Amino acid sequence: MTLRLYDTATREVRDFEPLVPGRAGIYVCGPTVQGSPHVGHLRSFVAFDVLQRWLIRTGHHVTMIRNVTDIEDKVIAKAAEAGVPWWAWALQFEREFSEAFRAVGMLPADYEPRATGSIPEIVAMIELLVERGHAYEVNGSVYFDTASFPAYGALTNQGLGDMAPAADSPADAKRDPRDFALWKASKPGEPTSAVWASPWGLGRPGWHIECSAMARRYLGDEFDIHGGGLDLRFPHHENEQAQSRAAGYAFARLWLHSAWVTQSGAKMSKSLGNGLLVSEVLREHQPAALRLALAGVHYRSMLEYSDSTLTDATATWARLAGFVQRASERVGSHTHAEVAAAELPEPFVDAMNDDLSVPRALAHIHEAVRLGNAALTAGDDPAVASAVLSVRAMLDVLGLDPACEQWKGEAQASAALTALDSLVQADIEARAQARAAKDWQAADAIRDRLSAAGIVIEDSADGARWSLSTDD
């Protein structure tokens, strides 16, 4: 059975047939670096990370391009509001995204082109569109002529007449309100550092053209898979496809869209302000648990995020990691090369090939863990060894092998904190008794001892809590 993927453009599950057998070129719309990453962003990128890993595992040479849109109206506006240069603003959040990607164990992209590093390609593509009669200039700005391209709306199955006007520029400047900006003439008051020379004068690219230009530069006129969040389908991806095809390029053969993260049924979003920042979630939860929570649901299903999402995932992770830990102590640890070369069970392979059905794949992993645990109890070491190798190989496909470099330190750190907590809690209790008996000397002695060890005690009405000192 070969890999089958749901193609948003044709609205059906299709066999993955790469342009060049054995190779896969993937373009994933990366972040517009206007703010901090929240778990909704991460869900999408983790989904495509699993795709990347599965393609690699099934013998493909993958080229993963994930762009950074670092010049855009919102970036400029938010930076201005904060009194910071737009480029510093953009880089700050680019770093935060990179840190979040690293924290949840994403494979690095092969390249992460920035829009600002692709201006010549962008200008060239706009020139080509003007030449071919699919774009026109008005007062130094250039617009895509939607009426000139009959296939406009094909990706999202919409007719032009049903669409609302594009609001990215004044309607009176355009031939048709649905036309959208390819190049935006610079206006007085805008930062002079956000401006590039072009045949139409100084300006900057519109929002969609950068992806068309970068995808072509790094993946060619036609490439295998274009991915992104479901909310990018329109207008962003529709416009990308229109631009590229109007320019004469075949563009993406398959469109993949990941569903969003919801809270109480409503989409997590920057504009709603209900986005849970990755940095906040990771303060209280293990990164592996976050990855498991995000990757564990099928990528096209909404992921309902609640208070129990991460605690459930943490328990599941503890079960998986616990088995690998106990089994490895018993029969020794396999090398990563052995894990990468291990044969994968057929039910797992079938699930992954069926539009990346991670939930079904996980069900099979649990089955293998159960058998492995039983073998551990029975003292059947050969069965333990084969189970742990198989479990690690499957988890590795999901980026969740507990014994790999990414995660093996984490379990120890967290176990150390748990152990420390139980010791400290005993002290806290003894101190509470001393305080109740008004034995201040004894109470202070306990606090001083903990303090000397770098542990800070804070009293409150609800009792004492402890934390590690952040001094020096």
Place this chain on the structure above:
RNA sequence: GGUGGAGUGGCCGAGAGGAUAGGCAGCGGCCUGCAAAGCCGUCCACACGGGUUCGAAUCCCGUCUCCACCUCCA
């Protein structure tokens, strides 16, 4: 108005005409000095109303509810 998605047990979440999804929680047991972990067993389902079929969570018709996109979005 246009386009698309969803409703499954206490909770999360697969499946898509006939078999036990899986996990968490619960209950009973095994193991254990007691626990924990683990294992075994077990309870609790397919939004509603019709229809097709030997058989429907799955197909068809209708209804209800929820959600998203329609130029800020991962």
